[in-house]
Amino acid sequence: MEIFAKLDILSAAAKYDVSCSSSGSNRQGAWNWLGKPHISGICHSWSNDGRCISLLKILLSNDCIFDCVYCVNRISNDIPRATFTPREIADLTVNFYRRNYIEGLFLSSAVFRSPDQTMELLLETISILRKAHKFNGYIHTKAIPGASMDLILHAGLYSDRMSVNVELPSERSLRILAPQKNFGSIFNPINSLSRKIAETRVMVPKKGRPEYFVPAGQSTQLMIGASPETDLDILDFSQSLYRKYDLKRVYYSAYVPVSSDSRLPAISCPPLLREHRLYQADWLLRYYSFQAEELLDPSDQFLSTDLDPKSAWALRHPEFFPVEINTASYNELLRVPGIGVLSSRRIMRERQLRSLGAENLQKMGVVMKRARYFILCNGHRAERSRPGFRELRDILATSRSLAGRYPQLELFINHREMLPATTGRGR
Amino acid sequence: MRKVYYYDGTFKGMLSSVFQSYYLPFGPSDIRKKGQMGNCQASLFGEILIETSIEEAERVYNSIIDRISLKCLRNVYYAFLSEEKGIEMKILRYLKLGWTMGARVDDLLTDERVNDIHERAWKVSGERHRYLGFIRFTDIHGIYYAPFEPSSNILELLCDHFASRLKDQYWVIHDRKRQIAALYDTRSWVIRSFQPSLTPSASKDEVSYRDLWKTYCHSTWIRGRTNLGLQTQNMPKKYWKYLTEKMETSPGDVKKLCNFPEDTLPFF
Numbered sequence: 001m002e003i004f005a006k007l008d009i010l011s012a013a014a015k016y017d018v019s020c021s022s023s024g025s026n027r028q029g030a031w032n033w034l035g036k037p038h039i040s041g042i043c044h045s046w047s048n049d050g051r052c053i054s055l056l057k058i059l060l061s062n063d064c065i066f067d068c069v070y071c072v073n074r075i076s077n078d079i080p081r082a083t084f085t086p087r088e089i090a091d092l093t094v095n096f097y098r099r100n101y102i103e104g105l106f107l108s109s110a111v112f113r114s115p116d117q118t119m120e121l122l123l124e125t126i127s128i129l130r131k132a133h134k135f136n137g138y139i140h141t142k143a144i145p146g147a148s149m150d151l152i153l154h155a156g157l158y159s160d161r162m163s164v165n166v167e168l169p170s171e172r173s174l175r176i177l178a179p180q181k182n183f184g185s186i187f188n189p190i191n192s193l194s195r196k197i198a199e200t201r202v203m204v205p206k207k208g209r210p211e212y213f214v215p216a217g218q219s220t221q222l223m224i225g226a227s228p229e230t231d232l233d234i235l236d237f238s239q240s241l242y243r244k245y246d247l248k249r250v251y252y253s254a255y256v257p258v259s260s261d262s263r264l265p266a267i268s269c270p271p272l273l274r275e276h277r278l279y280q281a282d283w284l285l286r287y288y289s290f291q292a293e294e295l296l297d298p299s300d301q302f303l304s305t306d307l308d309p310k311s312a313w314a315l316r317h318p319e320f321f322p323v324e325i326n327t328a329s330y331n332e333l334l335r336v337p338g339i340g341v342l343s344s345r346r347i348m349r350e351r352q353l354r355s356l357g358a359e360n361l362q363k364m365g366v367v368m369k370r371a372r373y374f375i376l377c378n379g380h381r382a383e384r385s386r387p388g389f390r391e392l393r394d395i396l397a398t399s400r401s402l403a404g405r406y407p408q409l410e411l412f413i414n415h416r417e418m419l420p421a422t423t424g425r426g427r
Numbered sequence: 428m429r430k431v432y433y434y435d436g437t438f439k440g441m442l443s444s445v446f447q448s449y450y451l452p453f454g455p456s457d458i459r460k461k462g463q464m465g466n467c468q469a470s471l472f473g474e475i476l477i478e479t480s481i482e483e484a485e486r487v488y489n490s491i492i493d494r495i496s497l498k499c500l501r502n503v504y505y506a507f508l509s510e511e512k513g514i515e516m517k518i519l520r521y522l523k524l525g526w527t528m529g530a531r532v533d534d535l536l537t538d539e540r541v542n543d544i545h546e547r548a549w550k551v552s553g554e555r556h557r558y559l560g561f562i563r564f565t566d567i568h569g570i571y572y573a574p575f576e577p578s579s580n581i582l583e584l585l586c587d588h589f590a591s592r593l594k595d596q597y598w599v600i601h602d603r604k605r606q607i608a609a610l611y612d613t614r615s616w617v618i619r620s621f622q623p624s625l626t627p628s629a630s631k632d633e634v635s636y637r638d639l640w641k642t643y644c645h646s647t648w649i650r651g652r653t654n655l656g657l658q659t660q661n662m663p664k665k666y667w668k669y670l671t672e673k674m675e676t677s678p679g680d681v682k683k684l685c686n687f688p689e690d691t692l693p694f695f
């Protein structure tokens with residue numbers, strides 16, 4: 001099969017993996033190596049779906065022996081199959097890199113013949129890149145569930161980032177939708193990788209180049225909308241992944257319907273708005289010191305569609321406001337709608353030089369349209385009027401502006417009604 | 428009457444102008460590049476031509492680092508590269524404030540004198556970052572050539588980045604708007620004025636890698652999530668001219684592929 005056809009098939013098969021980040025690696029190569037990771041990552045292009053293209057994201061093979069219901073590559077699906085040789089991938093990567101098309105390689109694979117054999121091929125590919133081509137660009141490698149731990153850890157020596165896709169946030173869903181996988185085959189590698197990463201980080205050699213082991217850390221991906229878990233379940237799950245395994249990122253991927261299997265919900269388009277809200281909430285977990293339990297409680301387990309999670313929290317907690325701009329702590333500032341990480345930092349810096357009035361804040365990046373109802377500047381309210389709850393809710397609601405970005409909003413099906421009966425988890 | 432200073436358009440020239448104006452009780456009413464001088468011959472009354480002096484420039488340069496901060500120098504340089512009309516006077520105002528306040532000047536985010544410079548510097552560094560991704564090289568018999576047309580003069584800001592990653596490659600990055608190019612010979616880079624002069628032919632490999640890249644960009648697109656608005660928001664159309672994946676050309680048509688003006692291609 002010629003290389004064009006392979007590339008066409010194997011990049012189309014890899015596109016549902018949403019992680020595109022090429023950031024966070026500090027790998028230093030020897031002086032004569034090709035390439036260098038950029039600490040904050042670089043986007044090289046944007047695809048027609050608006051997602052950033054930073055890495056050459058491909059599968060080594062889509063010829064899978066497993067039968068995960070939600071996946072296009074499942075063995076029972078009748079599609080063209082292709083498999084790259086390690087050399088072909090290495091060649092493509094280097095030549096794309098030299099033309100500045102990409103930051104590096106994102107290498108994943110379906111389970112080709114057996115987990116071990118697949119992992120061996122992945123390992124061979126990245127070792128050709130690092131050793132033969134002296135390639136020092138970014139490499140993200142997937143660990144194949146069920147492959148031997150030695151192979152997986154070996155791949156860590158050549159990778160900037162590794163990931164094992166959890167996909168389904170509960171063991172139950174996994175059993176139903178991915179019958180050949182189990183929680184152990186997914187969490188054992190996550191656990192071993194996170195240990196080895198932590199160990200390597202504390203061992204700095206006295207001389208010579210430090211040894212690298214997955215310097216940009218581990219990530220994973222959860223699929224949204226293919227299984228009945230609530231947003232609270234999902235955020236709880238992510239939070240424990242961050243805490244237990246020190247994951248760098250959890251990606252959320254709206255389930256794109258690829259099969260009409262009765263075990264899957266019948267939806268006509270991916271729940272992109274839900275995915276978007278989960279990203280916002282995830283952001284709050286990682287950078288705004290929110291807890292999953294604060295964002296949602298058992299009585300309402302789904303994030304609001306027309307309010308972003310932070311505004312929703314603010315509306316539920318009137319007792320927290322108003323916040324005095326000139327004295328509040330960093331974390332308190334972060335909780336004000338309309339104030340972000342950047343503007344909080346700016347406020348902290350500038351208020352050491354002078355006291356801040358409402359008129360200064362706009363320039364510092366604060367979205368006053370939202371923040372004004374929640375702040376005091378030197379004891380004065382930034383906004384005279386005191387809108388009631390409903391009014392305030394309307395001001396903060398973003399549904400109208402989002403409608404343009406998520407055109408399928410009208411089609412968005414209430415998730416509660418769509419829970420498949422097979423799970424027996426009615427609500 | 429307050430004078431208008433004219434300088435040669437270089438950073439050193441601008442620093443010399445800053446030096447000259449700093450010791451005068453009344454600074455200039457404006458500082459402009461020589462090219463903007465109406466009629467050079469009859470140097471009108473009130474126009475002063477500033478000689479670029481390395482020594483004066485260095486004194487200003489060092490005094491920014493010593494008495495304000497390295498960050499301030501970076502801001503000044505980036506803002507200067509924006510080549511915006513009137514940027515020189517804004518830099519002068521910012522520096523004068525800096526010399527009275529020291530390093531804290533950059534915390535005064537709401538002061539217009541500071542904000543003006545921060546905004547320009549931010550814009551330039553943003554454009555630089557975008558071009559780190561958008562530069563596209565074409566392999567012309569072992570020389571990797573990349574044309575572009577940035578709105579700010581950021582060519583120099585790209586060089587270290589590409590010299591440190593594409594170390595073993597001969598490359599040329601060509602700012603077609605300013606007719607200058609950075610030339611790199613696997614050891615070091617220089618910037619000089621540049622007009623392409625030879626007729627080239629790209630290798631067969633080059634054509635197929637371009638097509639492979641286009642294939643990739645096309646097949647990585649998830650149809651169900653199509654969002655062209657978001658695409659152009661992140662990658663405005665003005666950048667598309669030189670993006671391989673956005674060029675509508677038949678394979679093999681190399682001259683068009685590289686978007687060359689006539690039948691010319693660059694040569695060292």
Ligand code: SF4
Nearest residue numbers: 064066068071074110
């Ligand atoms: S193992 Fe991976 S590629 Fe194979 S069917 Fe399951 S999800 Fe798809």
